[in-house]
Amino acid sequence: MSCPVQRFNSQTADFKNQLKMLLAFSEADDEAIDQAAAKILADVKARGDAAVLEYTQRFDRLSAEQAKSVSALELRQADLQQALASLPVEQRTALEAAAARVKSYHEKQKQESGCHSWDYADEHGTRLGQKVTPLDRVGLYVPGGKAAYPSSVLMNAMPAKVAGVKEVIMVVPTPDGTKNPLVLAAAAVAGVDRAFTIGGAQAVGALAFGTETIPAVDKIVGPGNAYVAAAKRRVFGTVGIDMIAGPSEILVLCDGKTNPDWIAMDLFSQAEHDELAQSILLCPDAQFIEQVQESINRLINDMPRRDVIHASLTGRGALIQVRDMGEACEIANSIAAEHLEICAENPRHWAEQIRHAGAIFMGPYTSESLGDYCAGPNHVLPTMRTARFSSPLGVYDFVKRSSMIEVSAEGADQLGHIASVLAHGEGLQAHARAAEMRLKNSKQ
Incomplete structure (x- = not known):
């Protein structure tokens, strides 16, 4: 299978318009999805557990016996611990190592990012300051449809725990009743307090409004499908939310001196998420771009998710020749990508020129996938150019500040x-x- 990726050159007269069209994405504006989510939210608000059960049976294809009550859909702590205990040694070791690094990073973040109370006295004896307190209860949405993401459990729950949130409630859909043991094990490692096997807009509604069984939370975090995103947008104000996540993105800036197979695989790493994910390469070396295209054509056939990768790369991917690395940085600031790799000599020099990016991965050995799982920084990142004004999920998202005046x-x-x-x-x-x-x- 060949995979011809769109080619652009920044020096052509219509490049800005080509780039604008490449970045355009309109699913978030789908009125039908928004109205469906609104209907589900209203029903959950009105009927509570009964509505949650009805939608869970319908969308997750569960029988009335499997979903006879919302309390029956709650996982016990023993279930989470059993999932952890049942993991193969290699998986458990990797999960716990990743969790330790994520926790360590966010503990350092808490120290350095203004997540502590402070005060001072002025010359008249008046004391002014700020009291920082954690949220009482947070809802964590974990995807469970096309794929399950134990890494998302760690990235969402652990900064909340480091911040001091008293109760973390996880919701995760289990289509056809299938529970992912890695997701449950990750919940055990991350210290999730309660977990329910529900998903979709109905889970967002339950967390936002509360039901007879599921308590209302103060904030909902975690990625989901378009219905989940629409529901989160609608409940914002009743509760806080982290962000409205769009399709995953990677932007690679390369000077042409990295193994082209590495670059091709990095582009695959986002393309395999779904058909709407976006992978873009900016490089001043035309010959290297051709080498990357050859690597793509050769390596894609070995990918289990090659059909998804092919659809993503041919539909929304691009290989773009730029004048030089300086221009690549300018274009990168315009794109404001979720993940930005700088595969170049002296990557920190170029990173100094980057103003807008969710996470910056510097140097040829820093694959984006390490950030997804175990480097330490959070992988919940702003998408769809929102890195221009927002930040990765962090401890600061789970605390609030009160001004103090005496x-x-x-x-x-x-x-x-x-x-x-x-x-x-x-x-x-x-x-x-x-x-x-x-x-x-x-x-x-």
Whole structure:
């Protein structure tokens, strides 16, 4: 099977328009999906457990006996521990090693990213600060349809636990009643408190609104299909959400001095997720681009998911020749990719020029797949150019900040005059009087 990937050259007159068309993605705007999700959410809000059961039976193809109650769909801690104990030694060792690295990274992140309370006193004795507290309860959505992702359990649950979240509730669909032991084992390793075998928009609704069995959470995190994304978008405001995730993306910047087979496989690593995933190479070396295309054609036939990879690469992939690595960085900032690999000499030099990317993988030995599983940083990343204004999932997503103000008598006199003037200027006399009453020379 050959896999011809679209070719572009940044020096052509219509390149900007070609790039815009390449990046265009409209599934998130599918009105039919949004309306279906809205209907399910309304039903779950109105009927609770009964609606959750009905949709679970329908979409996961479970019998009434298999899904006789929502409580019957809850996994016990013993079930999670049994799944962990039953893993082959190699799998368990890898899972626990990955978990240890993810935990270690997020513990360091907690120390360095402003996730602690602080205060200070000004010259008038007034104390000002910030109190940082973890969320009480978080819902973790884990995909279970086309593929199951134990790595997503680690990446979503462990920063929540490091942040100090009291209760993490996992939901995961089990089509035809099939439970993935690695997902359950990952829940055990990550310290998930409760787990339910439900999925789809109905699971999002249950977590957002609460049912007779499933408690409402404060925030919902984790990726899902288009219906899950639509449901998360609709419940935002009732609960917090991490982000609206689109198809997976990888952008590779290469100077042409890396093994072309490595680059081809890195492009495959995202393309195999689904047909809408996007893999793009930016390189100034035309001959190297041709070598990568040859590697793609040769290696794809050995891939178990070659049909998915082929559809992704031919439909949304691209091999783009650029003027030089500096221009590659400029284009990368425009694309703002989820995963950005810099396979070049002195990768940190080029990384300094990157402003927008979910995660930056530097050097030829840093494959994106290591970040997905075990490097340590979170693999829940902004997609669809949202890296321009958002960040990877982290400990900071599971805490909230309260401003702390304790004004002294001297401070009330000093600040009161300022507040009075501004409040009168806004026509809010009660605000002004509340400040004026605390002035030293006030008659009240």
